[in-house]
Amino acid sequence: MAEMSTDQPIPVAVVGVGRMGRHHARIYHELPEAQLLAVVDADEDRAGTLADQYACEALPSVDALLEKFPQVKAVSVAVPTEHHEAVAAPLLSRGIACLIEKPLAGSVEVARRIVDLAHQHDTLVQVGHTERFNPAVRAIHSIDIAPRFIEVDRVSPMTFRSLDVSVVFDIMIHDLDIVLMLVKSPIKSVAACGVAVLGDNEDIADARIEFENGCIAKITASRLALKTERKLRVFSETGYVSLNYAAKTGIAIQRTGNVDQLMEIREQLAAGADLSDVNYMDLVDVKELEIKEEEPLRAELSNFLAASTGQAQPEVDAAAGFAAVEAAEKVIAAIRAHRWAGLESHKPV
Numbered sequence: 001m002a003e004m005s006t007d008q009p010i011p012v013a014v015v016g017v018g019r020m021g022r023h024h025a026r027i028y029h030e031l032p033e034a035q036l037l038a039v040v041d042a043d044e045d046r047a048g049t050l051a052d053q054y055a056c057e058a059l060p061s062v063d064a065l066l067e068k069f070p071q072v073k074a075v076s077v078a079v080p081t082e083h084h085e086a087v088a089a090p091l092l093s094r095g096i097a098c099l100i101e102k103p104l105a106g107s108v109e110v111a112r113r114i115v116d117l118a119h120q121h122d123t124l125v126q127v128g129h130t131e132r133f134n135p136a137v138r139a140i141h142s143i144d145i146a147p148r149f150i151e152v153d154r155v156s157p158m159t160f161r162s163l164d165v166s167v168v169f170d171i172m173i174h175d176l177d178i179v180l181m182l183v184k185s186p187i188k189s190v191a192a193c194g195v196a197v198l199g200d201n202e203d204i205a206d207a208r209i210e211f212e213n214g215c216i217a218k219i220t221a222s223r224l225a226l227k228t229e230r231k232l233r234v235f236s237e238t239g240y241v242s243l244n245y246a247a248k249t250g251i252a253i254q255r256t257g258n259v260d261q262l263m264e265i266r267e268q269l270a271a272g273a274d275l276s277d278v279n280y281m282d283l284v285d286v287k288e289l290e291i292k293e294e295e296p297l298r299a300e301l302s303n304f305l306a307a308s309t310g311q312a313q314p315e316v317d318a319a320a321g322f323a324a325v326e327a328a329e330k331v332i333a334a335i336r337a338h339r340w341a342g343l344e345s346h347k348p349v
């Protein structure tokens with residue numbers, strides 16, 4: 001991938017301007033480093049409305065984009081996941097950098113083909129795991145923590161969207177990506193269970209993933225909850241981090257900030273002291289994580305544009321997008337292999 005100057009705005013386009021892609025178009029229109037040439041959508045009315053709003057061209061297909069704007073350098077692919085490969089392939093083959101929305105693909109097989117094609121043409125594929133750019137997640141990087149146990153809950157009420165895929169590909173994949181980023185070790189085994197209530201695909205899933213390095217992650221995802229909750233907790237010998245993704249808040253407790261207290265407690269316990277009157281909360285030094293106010297998608301697109309010109313590393317590269325798809329497939333396989341021999345009267349309808 002050649003390095004080029006960013007003095008000139010980068011010619012960009014968005015393919016698929018539905019719920020997600022319209023935000024890509026809005027942000028490219030706002031970012032000074034981008035020149036939004038066109039929005040592309042099979043739904044021409046939709047493309048037309050967005051093109052009027054963001055003063056660019058409306059086009060019906062990738063072929064039309066390549067014909068009208070052969071100079072396009074970077075494209076967001078925000079069509080439904082089943083069309084990611086068909087849309088991205090002609091772009092990647094011409095060396096055009098693609099930001100492909102998450103999940104990279106609906107299966108490991110297709111994800112592999114996209115990764116191989118990008119590799120073959122030495123072209124950037126970045127994957128839209130926007131949660132990586134959640135300021136609360138970014139704040140974790142300032143903490144020195146090697147996770148031993150991670151617990152994640154991502155539950156929300158039904159939106160009646162994406163019911164054609166399992167909750168694992170729709171929702172849990174965000175957390176699989178974050179967990180893989182934190183643990184940095186291959187998956188050793190997965191135990192999981194899930195239930196499909198409204199269709200054939202799981203609406204609720206719970207996975208316990210063990211990594212080669214011994215870390216364990218427990219991830220719960222539901223699209224049938226009565227509340228919205230997105231929480232992540234990381235435990236290790238050296239510290240503890242708790243994040244509330246939705247509220248974009250977080251706290252950390254680090255051993256380095258609590259060494260004196262720990263030593264004193266250890267000494268007192270060893271000496272047989274009765275500490276039942278001590279208020280544990282008064283002893284612990286809890287640090288609020290410093291969280292920058294920043295729109296995650298804007299940060300993601302800025303990173304993509306910089307990566308497309310070789311000025312930055314992509315935060316979520318093709319390998320990371322592939323790893324998340326692979327992990328999701330493992331979770332689904334574990335769910336479907338899991339035998340439930342409950343009451344005859346409680347079998348799924």
Ligand SMILES: NC(=O)c1ccc[n+]([C@@H]2O[C@H](COP(=O)([O-])OP(=O)(O)OC[C@H]3O[C@@H](n4cnc5c(N)ncnc54)[C@H](O)[C@@H]3O)[C@@H](O)[C@H]2O)c1
Nearest residue numbers: 016017018019020041042043078079080081101102103130
């Ligand atoms: N990063 C996130 O947090 C996040 C959130 C939601 C969705 N997504 C992902 O974004 C992608 C799009 O989801 P969505 O909810 O915006 O879908 P959507 O159905 O709202 O929009 C998709 C748009 O693509 C258009 N389209 C479909 N096939 C096309 C083609 N071949 N060429 C041109 N246009 C085409 C449709 O007309 C539609 O306007 C999916 O991969 C989804 O998983 C990511």
